[in-house]
Amino acid sequence: MSTIRRFAAGSRFSSWQSDFQRQESEVDEYQRNTVPHSNINHPQNNSPAIPTIGVPSSRDQRRATIFNRQQGGTRSSRRSIGTRSSSGHGTRSRRRSSMTSSGGSATRGGDHQSQPPIEDYCLSLYKIHALRHVINHNIWKGLTLSLILVLLFLPPINDIWFTKSADDAVDGVLTFAFILLAIDIILRCIVDKQYFAWDRKGHFWTGFQDTYCNKRCECSWFNVHCGSFMFWFDTVALLTTLWTMEYINPRMREPHTINVTLDEIGFPLNGDHATPIQFNWTLVLAIGRMGLMARFIRTSILVAWTQDINCLRFVSPMYWWERINSKYNEKKEDKQKGRPLISQRVLASSTMARERNSDPFTVSALGDSRGDLNRSSRRDSRLEAFAEEESKDLDPKEEDKPTTMKAFFKGLTTKKSSDMGSDVDNEEPTTSSLFGNTDDSGSHVGKYLIPYLLCVHCSFYLLASLTLFLMVLLYQVPL
């Protein structure tokens, strides 16, 4: 899939202009020879397939054929599972066009006999591709990311470190960022039908089918499914940033005023001070602003990154405890028994196992480079004795099948650096078994709860010291 995406991206950025010219001529020819546009998406229509920009290669067609044969679905239905709606390049948008076309019967899981339709854009194809090229360019992405960070963090930074004289400049920067991000959203609405389309029906932004809307909802002026997940996140989060601008938010231009009225005797009536519970709307809006980061937190990149380094285990204090404790205990035992360190035994045993295994291209042989680094240790007869002793405990069948799927996924989900289990005995629970990626889902839940625990501990609130200080005041007032 990544290869296909790279192919699609390459074809998009390198030769998008020539593709556009070719496609435009084909579209013109098609529009001259075939039926009106409203009938294109209909399943009974047998109009010829239109080659699109980023034309599906033979590999792509083969993928679709395989999927149709095994899943019984369509390409569009399969891609609706695992694609991201934020990026608006042409290939992906074309692939999803069966869902976003103007035809009212268009659904993701439509008939696989239907042909890929032409999307109805308000601009010409040349302009559409030019806009797509702009918003997918790295400079534009970097600019939007920096502006989003400005919108997120500049208002509190202004309150903390900047003086009053900087307010106008801050408002100017925030306004500029807001306008540019609004333009970005508008451009994405224009060029990406999957991002936003008035006739986008049948699916919530969560991906679930809305069968009721498919049957009943015919209102084109109010379509609850018009926006995708990214669209709603971007729009709502961007609108919340208006609250931080001083010339828009009246509460930022006025002092906080509390009016207290006393009755004729002198007792306070109900007022602002009589409500002991306070609610921080500003903080809620600040949380809502974080939705702007949704487009930059890419799940695939993040998962690949965290899978490689397995960084989540460092969050847990149990990891450090196990690591320190096991190291200390093993060294202590080795000193007492006069045995070599367990890391040396592991190295020797892995080297011995590799010698017995004649196939050098196994996963264990490729993944274990410690034997190469410490080849001289094989000459130590004392170590070899321990290695023989440990290698006897291994099941030869298990040792001979390191290329099975289980071993392969184990190799994928465990860290391959030297700090992973090098000094930890196999008989004890290792860090990988305690804090692995896929073995124990409960450990992930525990890690997920740690930030909430930190949040509760780091919560900020004012202490109600009224009673104490009032007593101090009354003590000092002379009678």
Added chain:
Amino acid sequence: MRELTGQRIATGALLAVILMVICYWGEADTTAVMTTLTLYGQTANPKYADLSVNLARSSVIPHLFNYTRANETDVIFNRTYELSSGEVEELREREIKIVDVYQQGSDVYTRSLFDDRVTTTDNARVEIVTMILILVIWIMGVASFAGPVMTLVSFYFDMYY
């Protein structure tokens, strides 16, 4: 599927933090308000007005920088203090808290001006920390929940299709 998982994690993380803020019960600090109410009665006597305000500022309301007692025509009592840090002109409007006390059947009122910069600064710090916290939760949630989905499901798609 992994993208859907990531989207739902993002939605869940934001909703969780928003609900946490909404469901948070925080007792409002009414020290300034209640002290001003007390001063309303104590400053009615001109002999003790200045002493009462000075004592109040030195003990419970150190951020008070102006106290005025007046009626519709005249200013009866006025006391101004210097800020501990900076000038009054450097305060933003939103960094000033005003407490007005009125009494039914009387035209006398008091107005107290407080330097609320500490609260504003602390709220801004909380805002920054909360946003960083959301990012951490988001990244950890995606890595923890979408990671297995990607490994067990999407990996097969990439390998065989």
